[in-house]
Amino acid sequence: MSDRYSRQTLFTPIGEKGQELISRKHVLLIGAGALGTGNAEALVRAGIGKLTIVDRDYVEWSNLQRQQLYHEADAANRMPKAIAAEKRLKEINSEVNVVAHVMDVTTEEIEQLVQGVDLILDATDNFDTRLLVNDISQKYQIPWIYGACVGSYGLSYTIFPGKTPCLNCLLETVPLGGATCDTVGIISPAVQMVVAYQMTEALKILVEDEEALRNKLVSFDLWKNQHTAINVNRAKKESCKSCGSHPTYPYLSAGSHTKTAVLCGRNTVQIRPPEPKKLHLDQLAETLKKQGGEIDLNPFLLNFKMGDHRMVIFKDGRVLVHGTKDIAEAKNLYHRYMG
Amino acid sequence: MKLHINGENVEVPSSISSVTELLAHFELQDKVVIVELNHDILQKENHAQTNVSDGDRIEIVHFVGGG
Ligand SMILES: [Zn+2]
Numbered sequence: 001m002s003d004r005y006s007r008q009t010l011f012t013p014i015g016e017k018g019q020e021l022i023s024r025k026h027v028l029l030i031g032a033g034a035l036g037t038g039n040a041e042a043l044v045r046a047g048i049g050k051l052t053i054v055d056r057d058y059v060e061w062s063n064l065q066r067q068q069l070y071h072e073a074d075a076a077n078r079m080p081k082a083i084a085a086e087k088r089l090k091e092i093n094s095e096v097n098v099v100a101h102v103m104d105v106t107t108e109e110i111e112q113l114v115q116g117v118d119l120i121l122d123a124t125d126n127f128d129t130r131l132l133v134n135d136i137s138q139k140y141q142i143p144w145i146y147g148a149c150v151g152s153y154g155l156s157y158t159i160f161p162g163k164t165p166c167l168n169c170l171l172e173t174v175p176l177g178g179a180t181c182d183t184v185g186i187i188s189p190a191v192q193m194v195v196a197y198q199m200t201e202a203l204k205i206l207v208e209d210e211e212a213l214r215n216k217l218v219s220f221d222l223w224k225n226q227h228t229a230i231n232v233n234r235a236k237k238e239s240c241k242s243c244g245s246h247p248t249y250p251y252l253s254a255g256s257h258t259k260t261a262v263l264c265g266r267n268t269v270q271i272r273p274p275e276p277k278k279l280h281l282d283q284l285a286e287t288l289k290k291q292g293g294e295i296d297l298n299p300f301l302l303n304f305k306m307g308d309h310r311m312v313i314f315k316d317g318r319v320l321v322h323g324t325k326d327i328a329e330a331k332n333l334y335h336r337y338m339g
Numbered sequence: 340m341k342l343h344i345n346g347e348n349v350e351v352p353s354s355i356s357s358v359t360e361l362l363a364h365f366e367l368q369d370k371v372v373i374v375e376l377n378h379d380i381l382q383k384e385n386h387a388q389t390n391v392s393d394g395d396r397i398e399i400v401h402f403v404g405g406g
Contacts, residue, residue, distance in 0.1 A: 035406040150405040219400040226345040
């Protein structure tokens with residue numbers, strides 16, 4: 001065990017001192033999809049002190065091509081990603097304190113999650129959550145690292161409060177769903193490339209080597225053999241509502257998060273109850289069976305199939321309605337079966 | 340017209356005159372983008388009136404949501 005991190009400590013910019021720092025740090029990782037599993041595995045192997053991993057979804061067969069912590073049984077059993085990731089991560093490194101949450105991250109959750117956190121890693125698939133992360137990062141002065149990919153393309157940027165522009169400065173407008181709902185597929189090397197960019201910047205922050213940070217917005221297309229890095233310091237805006245001189249943190253105000261969301265490229269609508277619940281899934285399963293549906297149950301969620309519709313119900317009361325992008329139709333089904 | 344885009348030499352139709360037209364050529368008009376022209380980052384509101392000409396070095400980064 002003693003030489004577990006020897007190849008990392010032999011690397012001069014980290015060294016024994018850096019390793020000691022890494023072992024005392026807490027990273028919050030939001031999302032346990034492709035980028036999330038890649039970053040989580042790298043952090044845990046590197047000996048991070050504590051890793052909190054949060055995800056709202058469960059493992060499906062289409063995830064296995066690139067989401068490196070999951071295997072066939074996780075897909076067959078529809079394991080929540082956070083739970084499946086936690087199990088595998090603890091097998092990889094039992095010294096790390098891994099904490100998993102199966103939840104949708106909005107205003108209330110994020111305030112709790114960031115307590116005592118040194119760095120936030122973005123592995124989400126949507127800009128609503130990223131702008132929420134961006135605001136909380138500014139409010140508590142916690143750095144975060146944006147990463148995203150689609151097809152053979154990917155990009156990353158490190159947001160350091162007080163030093164760099166924030167995501168709100170760079171975007172100016174929230175990208176519309178249609179323009180970012182990615183339905184063109186993804187190859188795993190694009191994921192790994194973004195993970196490499198995010199993880200390297202993460203290591204620099206964790207060992208407190210801020211001089212070494214890249215300071216540029218980086219993007220690449222592995223299939224088209226393109227690579228670019230832009231210094232965006234000039235994009236920082238005094239008037240920015242997230243990082244400017246009079247911040248209001250617009251994305252932290254509760255109203256900006258709806259209780260329903262269409263999941264990007266998934267033909268799925270998520271519905272959240274007004275308050276998180278603690279459902280007794282086995283009792284609910286009995287009730288739903290009486291209505292003639294097909295039920296599968298695991299300790300974390302219930303899969304319910306009725307005619308052309310399928311719903312996945314989590315213990316906290318969240319429901320994923322599959323087979324529709326229509327919020328009204330999804331709500332209709334939700335109320336029919338969930339009351 | 341020859342441009343140097345994201346590290347590659349690219350030939351684009353000479354009918355393209357502005358950054359906005361260039362973005363449309365690459366079907367990036369609906370994306371949120373950051374454009375750097377000859378090492379200067381452009382403000383988004385200036386894309387339409389900023390001209391591109393032969394030999395320009397242009398970096399284009401567009402934001403995507405997937406992860
Ligand atoms: Zn800002």
